[in-house]
Amino acid sequence: MLCASLLGCAVVVAAETAPEPAVRAALLFNFLKFTEWPAAATDDAHLHVCVAASDPELLAAMEELNARQVHGKAVLIMSFRQQAECDVIYVDSRQRWNNITEQPRQSHALTISGYTGFVADGGMIEIILQQGGTRFDINLREAKRAGLRFYPQLLKLARRIVE
Amino acid sequence: MKNFKPILLLLGILAALPAQAAGDEVEKLLPLSLEDLLAVKVSISTNTLQSLSKAPSVVSVITAEDIKTTGTTNVVEILQSVPGVYIRNNLFGNRPLVTMRGATSPHTLLMVNGAPIKDLAWSSGIFWKGLPANMVERIEIIRGPGSALFGSDASAGVINIITKTAGKIVQSEAGVRAGSFDSQEAWVQHGAQWNGFDIALTADLSHTDGHRPFYGADAQTARGDVSYAPGHASTGWDNQDIRFSIGLDNWRLLADYTRHSNLETGLTGAGVLDPLTSASDSQASLALLYNNATFAKDWGLNAEMRYRDLEYSSGDGFQERPPGYRSTVSNPATTYPDGQLNQQRSAERRMNFEVSGLYSGFKDHAVRLGVGYVWQDLYDVRHRVNYGPISDTVTLPAGGPLVDISHSAYAFAPEKSRNNKYLFVQDIWSFADNWELTAGVRYDDYSDFGSTVNPRLALVWQTTDRLTTKLMYGEAFRAPSYLELYSRTAATLPNPDLAPETSKTWDLSLSWLASRELRLGLNLFHFAISDIIALLHNTPTTVKYQNAGEHLIRGAEMEAQWQPTETLRITGNYTQRQQDYSILTSYGIPDQEAYLRADWAFLPKWHWNLQANWTGKREQQPAPPYPTRDPRSPLGSQTLADMTLRYVHDQHWEFAASIRNLFDEDAREYVSTKSLAEYLPLPGRNYFAEIRYTF
Numbered sequence: 080m081l082c083a084s085l086l087g088c089a090v091v092v093a094a095e096t097a098p099e100p101a102v103r104a105a106l107l108f109n110f111l112k113f114t115e116w117p118a119a120a121t122d123d124a125h126l127h128v129c130v131a132a133s134d135p136e137l138l139a140a141m142e143e144l145n146a147r148q149v150h151g152k153a154v155l156i157m158s159f160r161q162q163a164e165c166d167v168i169y170v171d172s173r174q175r176w177n178n179i180t181e182q183p184r185q186s187h188a189l190t191i192s193g194y195t196g197f198v199a200d201g202g203m204i205e206i207i208l209q210q211g212g213t214r215f216d217i218n219l220r221e222a223k224r225a226g227l228r229f230y231p232q233l234l235k236l237a238r239r240i241v242e
Numbered sequence: 243m244k245n246f247k248p249i250l251l252l253l254g255i256l257a258a259l260p261a262q263a264a265g266d267e268v269e270k271l272l273p274l275s276l277e278d279l280l281a282v283k284v285s286i287s288t289n290t291l292q293s294l295s296k297a298p299s300v301v302s303v304i305t306a307e308d309i310k311t312t313g314t315t316n317v318v319e320i321l322q323s324v325p326g327v328y329i330r331n332n333l334f335g336n337r338p339l340v341t342m343r344g345a346t347s348p349h350t351l352l353m354v355n356g357a358p359i360k361d362l363a364w365s366s367g368i369f370w371k372g373l374p375a376n377m378v379e380r381i382e383i384i385r386g387p388g389s390a391l392f393g394s395d396a397s398a399g400v401i402n403i404i405t406k407t408a409g410k411i412v413q414s415e416a417g418v419r420a421g422s423f424d425s426q427e428a429w430v431q432h433g434a435q436w437n438g439f440d441i442a443l444t445a446d447l448s449h450t451d452g453h454r455p456f457y458g459a460d461a462q463t464a465r466g467d468v469s470y471a472p473g474h475a476s477t478g479w480d481n482q483d484i485r486f487s488i489g490l491d492n493w494r495l496l497a498d499y500t501r502h503s504n505l506e507t508g509l510t511g512a513g514v515l516d517p518l519t520s521a522s523d524s525q526a527s528l529a530l531l532y533n534n535a536t537f538a539k540d541w542g543l544n545a546e547m548r549y550r551d552l553e554y555s556s557g558d559g560f561q562e563r564p565p566g567y568r569s570t571v572s573n574p575a576t577t578y579p580d581g582q583l584n585q586q587r588s589a590e591r592r593m594n595f596e597v598s599g600l601y602s603g604f605k606d607h608a609v610r611l612g613v614g615y616v617w618q619d620l621y622d623v624r625h626r627v628n629y630g631p632i633s634d635t636v637t638l639p640a641g642g643p644l645v646d647i648s649h650s651a652y653a654f655a656p657e658k659s660r661n662n663k664y665l666f667v668q669d670i671w672s673f674a675d676n677w678e679l680t681a682g683v684r685y686d687d688y689s690d691f692g693s694t695v696n697p698r699l700a701l702v703w704q705t706t707d708r709l710t711t712k713l714m715y716g717e718a719f720r721a722p723s724y725l726e727l728y729s730r731t732a733a734t735l736p737n738p739d740l741a742p743e744t745s746k747t748w749d750l751s752l753s754w755l756a757s758r759e760l761r762l763g764l765n766l767f768h769f770a771i772s773d774i775i776a777l778l779h780n781t782p783t784t785v786k787y788q789n790a791g792e793h794l795i796r797g798a799e800m801e802a803q804w805q806p807t808e809t810l811r812i813t814g815n816y817t818q819r820q821q822d823y824s825i826l827t828s829y830g831i832p833d834q835e836a837y838l839r840a841d842w843a844f845l846p847k848w849h850w851n852l853q854a855n856w857t858g859k860r861e862q863q864p865a866p867p868y869p870t871r872d873p874r875s876p877l878g879s880q881t882l883a884d885m886t887l888r889y890v891h892d893q894h895w896e897f898a899a900s901i902r903n904l905f906d907e908d909a910r911e912y913v914s915t916k917s918l919a920e921y922l923p924l925p926g927r928n929y930f931a932e933i934r935y936t937f
Contacts, residue, residue, distance in 0.1 A: 196535025
């Protein structure tokens with residue numbers, strides 16, 4: 080018990096403070112692990128993560144996820160283009176999200192953002208960064224519409240779930 | 243099949259840069275479980291916040307992390323780290339007056355959770371002494387005009403202090419701190435969820451004796467009369483602050499109570515040592531906030547309703563002149579055995595409503611429309627004096643008892659209410675890739691002085707991936723205060739016909755991400771204030787508040803942030819201003835300021851911070867325009883450095899120690915009272931230590 084808690088302490092202390100872009104990238108990767116796409120929707124080898132953002136640091140952090148394996152597929156980070164087929168869309172602002180939703184829907188893409196009101200705007204996962212830690216809200220209705228399934232581990236940790 | 247070839251991000255942009263830092267950070271986080279990852283503290287880099295870099299203003303953000311690592315115990319201390327902000331300690335009550343861009347403190351709109359701290363009686367928040375740093379989640383600072391959104395006082399800038407409220411406190415914490423000047427502080431913060439509600443409670447209690455500056459002579463010595471000088475000015479005070487909040491879905495309710503007691507004012511405004519006054523103030527406020535980003539199709543809705551009650555009392559003071567004071571106004575001279583006493587109490591309330599909608603139904607536009615109403619009522623004014631005129635014909639004889647002059651024309655303020663209705667509209671138009679134009683205007687109608695219209699324009703150009711350029715223009719105003727409109731004393735006359743002060747500001751701002759390790763910022767401004775309200779002679783013996791003229795301040799603010807390694811960060815800024823020297827100049831605010839800060843995590847559990855504030859020389863009142871030159875030796879430049887060491891023992895315990903004014907600099911604040919040859923001495927080297935327990 081003592082040992083376990085000490086180890087736990089060590090990890091927590093080592094990771095005590097992390098820069099925002101790295102946390103966003105790591106969270107996104109975790110969300111991928113706990114999401115199931117409809118079998119026919121994704122290609123066999125890759126999980127396409129489209130990033131619609133302008134902050135170079137965030138882009139650099141996201142790029143670190145390239146080639147990592149989730150559900151037996153390699154993550155492929157790309158910048159968002161309207162014609163792209165994305166399994167995941169990370170968007171940094173309401174303005175960009177409005178532009179994305181103006182076009183025909185990305186039918187099965189998991190959508191993630193950190194801007195306030197994202198879930199209310201029809202996004203699926205809204206990351207709420209705070210000094211002390213992080214929370215996230217989930218829009219289950221939108222996820223179901225896209226044919227996505229979230230694992231209970233993910234739902235359990237959500238701050239709020241919109242159904 | 244994929245019909246689009248993926249474009250790898252950052253190709254060519256970051257190719258030349260070492261990608262090591264970001265990679266390591268992500269690498270370190272990936273092994274964590276989602277649960278652990280959520281508990282990781284996030285250092286929100288102010289410059290990467292999307293809303294900031296694209297904000298149509300020059301914005302700075304101070305995070306709770308900044309507050310903690312710099313050893314800040316009161317939010318006022320860290321405001322000085324923002325370019326252009328200068329905290330001027332007031333002679334009377336040692337109150338921190340927050341100034342920006344060389345203008346006096348009434349030109350900066352200071353808010354806590356979006357509500358202005360100002361009051362009707364004194365307009366500077368009575369005995370506002372800042373906020374306990376532990377209660378604060380974030381401070382947002384807009385340099386430049388903000389009246390097009392926020393109304394009065396937002397000429398030089400806007401500061402919004404955001405406290406930790408429901409949903410924002412992830413871990414509970416208790417802490418104690420003790421230090422020099424017999425200072426003690428204890429605090430607790432707790433966040434919880436209860437039946438779907440987010441609940442938060444923060445409380446802070448503190449006591450200090452203050453730094454008790456020594457004066458060899460005061461204004462009484464100068465006139466060859468009885469005096470407490472040589473002696474120390476008392477500057478102690480106690481603070482009690484408790485804040486509760488509850489949130490559910492789109493609703494939040496904030497209930498705050500703050501009280502200052504045993505507040506020693508030290509010196510009177512005229513520079514006379516006053517050991518008698520032990521004043522107090524208290525405020526209670528309630529705010530109900532509603533925020534729904536999807537209220538209806540294409541509409542977001544914000545609404546707020548606030549109430550505040552504020553009271554203050556000078557206690558047995560203010561003792562304007564000490565016992566035995568000899569007045570030479572009348573002939574023969576008279577003596578006041580109890581001194582001159584000026585006891586004041588007042589109570590006021592403020593209520594306001596605001597509703598605003600954000601419409602996003604037009605392509606490439608985001609339009610915000612809002613209306614609001616503010617009602618302020620100074621409902622209780624008590625005033626007792628034992629000297630001076632109490633009516634146009636009666637002057638109190640020396641040696642008599644205290645006389646109640648409440649409700650008379652000579653009371654320090656009238657019992658009176660004021661209201662303000664306003665309307666605003668703002669459009670953010672993304673008219674081309676990388677170009678954004680913000681246009682806004684606000685109409686204010688005040689029940690006393692009338693109406694004013696304040697527009698603003700901001701053009702934001704994402705020049706390259708690494709450079710943002712902003713060109714901004716804004717107009718702003720300051721509503722005349724009750725003091726200026728209505729308060730009559732023996733020597734000063736109010737003026738109910740005053741017009742608001744107005745200002746016009748141009749800003750050019752460049753923000754450049756030179757490399758992943760280095761960020762640079764430059765901001766140039768041209769800030770012209772008109773119709774400045776000043777006390778000018780209307781007869782040889784009386785002065786009257788009048789709209790007097792114009793004042794121009796120009797300046798450059800430069801910022802840099804350099805992170806050479808993962809564990810070392812150096813930030814700094816430098817401000818240079820130029821202003822007209824006239825009767826409207828605010829002396830005592832330096833034309834040059836600089837700030838340097840180093841943060842070094844030299845071992846995994848340790849954090850070291852060094853910060854230094856450099857203040858340039860303070861100009862002296864010249865003659866002309868003043869009748870005589872200031873006889874005191876001028877105040878040169880000074881550097882105040884602080885060093886803080888922090889140790890995180892485990893996930894529960896954290897320790898810190900700090901040395902303030904590390905080099906024991908003999909620092910002074912400028913005061914215009916010429917009889918104070920020492921000006922206002924600031925604290926010498928002092929210390930504190932603290933312990934935090936997180937649970």
